[in-house]
Amino acid sequence: MIEAVGLTKRYGDKTAVYNLSFQVRPGAVTGFLGPNGSGKSTTMRMILGLDNPTSGQVTIGGYPYRKLPNAPRQVGALLDAKAVHGGRAARNHLLSLAQLSGIPARRVDEVLGVVGLHEVARKRSKGFSLGMGQRLGIAAALLGDPQVLLFDEPVNGLDPEGILWVRNLMKSLASEGRTVFVSSHLMSEMAVTADHLIVIGRGQLLADMSIKDFISANSADFARVRTPDTEPQLREKLSAALTESGGHVMPEQDGALRVTGLPLPRISDIAHDSDVRLWELSPHQASLEEAYMRMTQGAVDYRSTVDQKEGLMQQLPPGAQPPMPVPGQGQPGWYAPPPPQQGGQPFGMPQGQPMAPGQPAPQGQQAPQGPYGAPVSPGAAPGAPGAGAPNPYAQQAPQGPAQPAAQAPAQPPAPPTAAPEKPSAPAAAPTTPEDAR
Numbered sequence: 001m002i003e004a005v006g007l008t009k010r011y012g013d014k015t016a017v018y019n020l021s022f023q024v025r026p027g028a029v030t031g032f033l034g035p036n037g038s039g040k041s042t043t044m045r046m047i048l049g050l051d052n053p054t055s056g057q058v059t060i061g062g063y064p065y066r067k068l069p070n071a072p073r074q075v076g077a078l079l080d081a082k083a084v085h086g087g088r089a090a091r092n093h094l095l096s097l098a099q100l101s102g103i104p105a106r107r108v109d110e111v112l113g114v115v116g117l118h119e120v121a122r123k124r125s126k127g128f129s130l131g132m133g134q135r136l137g138i139a140a141a142l143l144g145d146p147q148v149l150l151f152d153e154p155v156n157g158l159d160p161e162g163i164l165w166v167r168n169l170m171k172s173l174a175s176e177g178r179t180v181f182v183s184s185h186l187m188s189e190m191a192v193t194a195d196h197l198i199v200i201g202r203g204q205l206l207a208d209m210s211i212k213d214f215i216s217a218n219s220a221d222f223a224r225v226r227t228p229d230t231e232p233q234l235r236e237k238l239s240a241a242l243t244e245s246g247g248h249v250m251p252e253q254d255g256a257l258r259v260t261g262l263p264l265p266r267i268s269d270i271a272h273d274s275d276v277r278l279w280e281l282s283p284h285q286a287s288l289e290e291a292y293m294r295m296t297q298g299a300v301d302y303r304s305t306v307d308q309k310e311g312l313m314q315q316l317p318p319g320a321q322p323p324m325p326v327p328g329q330g331q332p333g334w335y336a337p338p339p340p341q342q343g344g345q346p347f348g349m350p351q352g353q354p355m356a357p358g359q360p361a362p363q364g365q366q367a368p369q370g371p372y373g374a375p376v377s378p379g380a381a382p383g384a385p386g387a388g389a390p391n392p393y394a395q396q397a398p399q400g401p402a403q404p405a406a407q408a409p410a411q412p413p414a415p416p417t418a419a420p421e422k423p424s425a426p427a428a429a430p431t432t433p434e435d436a437r
């Protein structure tokens with residue numbers, strides 16, 4: 001288990017992480033979500049002993065990383081897939097990491113099979129595609145057969161097949177009882193990968209909850225109602241009638257109305273009673289990406305200066321409800337879809353679920369040891385199981401296509417921040433203590 005308590009990191013006058021407390025438990029994929037610059041990588045570096053906290057502490061299995069006995073065998077991480085010596089063959093790169101950590105050479109071939117890079121094992125990594133580089137970084141993380149794994153944005157730049165492969169790998173590692181902590185800024189990806197979510201914004205904890213709770217708290221039902229385009233007065237009439245009946249009405253970009261707080265049959269009756277013809281009346285669920293953006297909208301450091309949000313600037317039709325204000329957040333005159341619990345917690349924290357973890361798991365709890373990738377025959381195709389023993393990770397699970405990457409949040413430009421440029425990530429695999437900065 002990974003446990004952070006009051007973790008704070010300052011770089012000069014920039015506070016990258018502030019008073020962060022959370023636990024990452026074994027047997028689950030824990031998604032670490034936050035907008036760009038929210039402190040995810042800084043937190044991961046502190047977990048791995050590559051950066052010292054300004055205050056607070058973070059431990060793995062009760063030890064700070066640097067005091068962890070035989071750390072490379074217990075913790076594996078992918079921080080930056082590009083942090084490899086490009087002139088070295090993939091196998092040699094892994095071999096050198098293995099030798100530094102006293103890991104036998106045969107394990108190198110095992111992990112090459114696990115990530116499906118066996119056929120290119122003797123090729124220099126500088127010719128690798130982004131996806132192959134990610135696989136090589138993941139192979140390095142798996143070398144020590146560790147119980148604790150950290151992946152910083154492992155699907156960045158991957159194609160749908162690669163995303164699906166990483167997703168299934170995370171899940172199978174967790175199903176073996178390992179602790180899997182994976183950062184991302186894509187809610188849509190975490191929704192289908194993670195069991196648990198830790199969300200941060202500007203270095204502070206915004207939410208710590210199971211994905212199930214996040215979904216039930218944030219997937220509000222709403223109805224889309226569309227009146228004939230040719231008769232705008234009907235739209236206004238219906239909007240007023242729905243509002244009068246206790247509904248919350250907001251305009252959609254395409255001229256339809258988004259209605260919450262009224263069941264579909266009631267909306268139909270109100271339209272009928274108001275003599276308004278409908279071209280559409282359909283049930284919908286707010287997307288998790290929207291809920292996540294709502295949660296983090298006040299904690300986004302970097303915004304596009306390109307005006308991409310005209311659709312959100314529509315005038316409210318007569319009778320329409322203004323957006324729910326999110327205390328201390330959001331931009332005046334702008335709005336995201338309303339939170340599902342009107343008048344309640346803007347982030348819809350489920351009952352009895354604290355913002356910060358409240359149930360410490362027993363210290364030193366050991367996850368059950370699962371079977372690990374058995375050697376794969378040298379002729380095995382990349383990503384395919386070997387001809388000998390089955391390869392649990394290289395196999396494609398029969399699932400649907402990966403979800404497309406979400407649109408960047410449409411937000412007005414924020415005032416420039418004085419944040420210094422982010423330095424490049426550590427230049428070597430974090431499993432080698434020698435590389436610690």
Ligand SMILES: Nc1ncnc2c1ncn2[C@@H]1O[C@H](COP(=O)(O)OP(=O)(O)OP(=O)(O)O)[C@@H](O)[C@H]1O
Nearest residue numbers: 011016035036037038039040041042419420421422
């Ligand atoms: N070594 C450093 N010196 C100064 N500032 C830093 C340093 N490392 C990080 N920061 C700053 O701390 C903040 C958090 O950065 P961090 O890289 O941890 O965010 P992140 O959530 O991983 O972002 P991204 O999703 O863009 O990778 C940023 O404002 C960044 O510029």
